[in-house]
């Protein structure tokens with residue numbers, strides 16, 4: 733069985749994760765490096781673990797989380813689709829069975845809000861984990877005067893926690909925004925599609941999605 737550690741230690745995976753970040757740096761996007769994919773991997777696994785899914789599904793969600801953004805190495809547009817195909821082939825070369833690598837391909841191929849939606853438990857966990865990683869650490873631009881809207885909103889987020897309540901079947905994204913830097917409405921303007929996608933992903937897992945900003949429940 734291929735483990736998350738096998739994937740992390742794979743040379744090709746390491747080169748693609750680094751390459752994706754390099755390309756996005758050139759384009760001025762927020763951080764998509766080991767930090768982001770590492771967090772998404774852990775969080776996707778945690779979501780399924782907390783909700784009582786079996787260990788093999790958890791491992792696949794963790795692997796999908798780690799590989800989900802490698803398609804940014806090819807092009808930002810359609811990165812979910814390129815990444816899905818890259819991941820499928822790498823996992824095939826590593827000897828992962830066809831059913832498992834197909835599951836991972838499906839999840840990665842559906843993680844972008846422009847073209848995807850939750851199509852499996854793994855895919856739903858990946859979406860929730862990915863869309864909840866909003867934080868000022870992700871802003872790579874160090875010059876505030878040149879911040880674009882995404883930089884501004886991400887920078888204003890001082891804390892973002894994803895809280896899973898198994899008993900109440902509820903997942904809460906609890907965000908703190910510095911409103912001196914950005915009004916709450918700007919968060920919605922940028923992230924409304926991601927929020928709707930997270931809501932559907934939670935529904936797939938049979939849980940309720942809640943968004944709390946600065947202590948106020950907004951969804």
Ligand SMILES: [Fe+2]
Pocket residue numbers: 800801811812843844
């Ligand atoms: Fe992505």
Ligand SMILES: [Fe+2]
Pocket residue numbers: 764768772800801862
């Ligand atoms: Fe991502």
